[in-house]
Amino acid sequence: MITQKENKNWLVLYTRSRWEKKVDRLLKEQNIESFCPLVKTRRQWVDRAKLVDIPLFPSYLFVRIKTHEQSKIIQTSGAVNFITYCGKPAVIQDAEIERIRMITKHYPDVKTISLTGVNIGDHVTVVNGPLINKMGEIISVKGQSVVMVIKNINCALTIKTDHSRICLAE
Structure with missing residues (x-):
């Protein structure tokens, strides 16, 4: 056998x-x-x-x-x-x-962040910071960098954020 x-x-x-x-x-x-x-x-x-x-x-x-x-x-x-x-x-x-x-x-300064529930194509609202209450669409997520298009000010932003700064738009 x-x-x-x-x-x-x-x-x-x-x-x-x-x-x-x-x-x-x-x-x-x-x-x-x-x-x-x-x-x-x-x-x-x-x-x-x-x-x-x-x-x-x-x-x-x-x-x-x-x-x-x-x-x-x-x-x-x-x-x-x-x-x-x-x-x-x-x-x-x-x-x-x-x-x-x-x-x-x-890379001794590497860290993990949770972007649970945030995906490309999601519509989100900024919940604090200088762009509070602005709505946008997630274009890409790479580590802490989130590329977001904010339509009502006609621009794309690359921001470093954590999950607490954005929320899914309803």
Whole structure:
């Protein structure tokens, strides 16, 4: 009988809030390959400022495991569940993991932003800033840059924004 050797795949693990680094350490102590991409950021306290490592993806880390090891991972303190796609754990290609490693290595100021629900073609309203209440259409989204056409002033703008500055128009 011929058995096929099962390959290890990178899966996305959802963790408790602010437990990413601890879960990463616990998995490595169990000899499980894990990757928690970290970036340095400056944090200000009342008495001092300090550079600290924070996860690039809050509440997420990557584990490289075989399918039968999933239950062992979930039993790790702080691990919640695997992110799924079409009912199966989402698999991340090795090349994507390497790309994330290279980005965090060469661009220490990289950060993620959420533009959930904002897509090309959406009509949006600016909710704060100098263009408050202006309506426009999203032409492209690249990182923090959103290209928006504002018709009533007949111009196109490229703005750096986060999700809190625009909302979908009704």
